[in-house]
Amino acid sequence: xxxxxxxxxxxxxxxxxxxxxxxEETLVLKVMNKIFAIIPLEATELSISLKCDPERVxxxxxxxxxxxxxxxxxxxxxxxxxxxxxxxERDLLAWIDHSYDLIVASLPRKxxxxxxxxx
Numbered sequence: 001x002x003x004x005x006x007x008x009x010x011x012x013x014x015x016x017x018x019x020x021x022x023x024e025e026t027l028v029l030k031v032m033n034k035i036f037a038i039i040p041l042e043a044t045e046l047s048i049s050l051k052c053d054p055e056r057v058x059x060x061x062x063x064x065x066x067x068x069x070x071x072x073x074x075x076x077x078x079x080x081x082x083x084x085x086x087x088x089e090r091d092l093l094a095w096i097d098h099s100y101d102l103i104v105a106s107l108p109r110k111x112x113x114x115x116x117x118x119x
Contacts, residue, residue: 001089015115032111036103046083050099
């Protein structure tokens with residue numbers, strides 16, 4: 001998996017947009033204008049920061065060497081995931097899904113309704 005694969009997978013999710021609000025090297029992916037993934041494009045190793053249920057944050061960090069506290073993010077809710085071989089591509093895609101789902105679950109009803117109307 002590479003950066004373009006990560007980007008494509010994230011963009012395949014309904015209501016997802018991409019932008020560069022911080023700088024030209026940090027891709028931010030949002031669902032209904034709320035961040036669920038951050039990809040540093042210039043990183044030496046493939047990495048992505050993802051929102052995570054606080055109950056799973058520590059468990060993932062203790063289980064996988066590539067899962068670390070979110071860099072410059074709330075460490076109770078965000079993990080930075082570095083592709084170091086300690087997890088599978090399937091794990092990574094599941095963590096992206098989890099991050100997206102957490103954000104969708106937190107959306108106000110009006111935005112959820114708008115999201116559900118998207119093709």
